[in-house]
Amino acid sequence: AQSVAQPEDQVNVAEGNPLTVKCTYSVSGNPYLFWYVQYPNRGLQFLLKYITGDNLVKGSYGFEAEFNKSQTSFHLKKPSALVSDSALYFCAVIRAGNNRKLIWGLGTSLAVNP
Amino acid sequence: DTAVSQTPKYLVTQMGNDKSIKCEQNLGHDTMYWYKQDSKKFLKIMFSYNNKELIINETVPNRxxxxxxxxxxxxxxxxxxxxxxxxxxxxxxxxxxxxxxxNEQFFGPGTRLTVL
Known part of the structure; x- marks a missing residue:
């Protein structure tokens, strides 16, 4: 069965420090992987995705993620966190060939402290 | 221009009532979804339509x-x-x-439903 795990409910980081939000997945076959962000009282916004090719994917707001097939991970990273990055982050996966629905992680709350 | 819009934004109602939420997208997309996000922020797919055809129908009460x-x-x-x-x-x-x-999904602003 397909699944996505975000092992940390909350991540705290100081402004200016690098941040990492972790995601691991379990699918049979090749995955398509996504990161979305939800700011307070807003809908989700797409950040970036991995389809194929370069394992390092760059997205909006200076975020990037690295696809690691051997570790079945797709961690979200940013070199220097901003207070405005504080939000809820969701990882999601869909198996290539299964064009029905995304499997969503439970979300990780990121708090960037000034 | 709002890409995905929902009405109403807030909905407060009594138990037993019937209510509707509307969604419109002006992106020219052919697939639309309904999600439910509970108080713990868990996101659950409910339904999906592709070109007016129901393609995802999760375990949701038939209400x-x-x-x-x-x-x-x-x-x-x-x-x-x-x-x-x-x-x-x-x-x-x-x-x-x-x-x-x-292809990524574009989300509306959400409708907060409160049932009293």
């Missing part, structure tokens, strides 16, 4: 009935509302299926 009059609109009607229906409901759209499953 919930989606309707898609055209591919730009997807409404959600809820009968006999219960306390547990209180949540934020998000509509989303994507150029899915025909465009490939790798």
């Amino acid at each position: 919930f009935s989606p309707k898609s009059p055209d591919k730009a609109h997807l409404n959600l009607h809820i009968n006999s509302l219960e306390l547990g229906d209180s949540a934020v409901y998000f509509c989303a759209s994507s150029q899915g299926l025909a465009g490939g499953p790798w």
Whole structure:
């Protein structure tokens, strides 16, 4: 069965420090992987995705993620966190060939402290 | 221009009532979705339509009935509302299926439903 795990409910980081939000997945076959962000009282916004090719994917707001097939991970990273990055982050996966629905992680709350 | 819009933004109602939430997208997408986000922020897919055809129908009480009059609109009607229906409901759209499953979804601002 397909699944996505975000092992940390909350991540705290100081402004200016690098941040990492972790995601691991379990699918049979090749995955398509996504990161979305939800700011307070807003809908989700797409950040970036991995389809194929370069394992390092760059997205909006200076975020990037690295696809690691051997570790079945797709961690979200940013070199220097901003207070405005504080939000809820969701990882999601869909198996290539299964064009029905995304499997969503439970979300990780990121708090960037000034 | 709002890409995915939902009305109403807030909905407060009594148990047992029937209510509807409307969603419209002006992105030209062919796939639309309804999600439920509970108080713990867990996101759950409820339904998906592709070109007015229901393609995802998760384990949702049959009190919930989606309707898609055209591919730009997807409404959600809820009968006999219960306390547990209180949540934020998000509509989303994507150029899915025909465009490939790798297309990202665009979300509406959400409808906060409170059942008293």
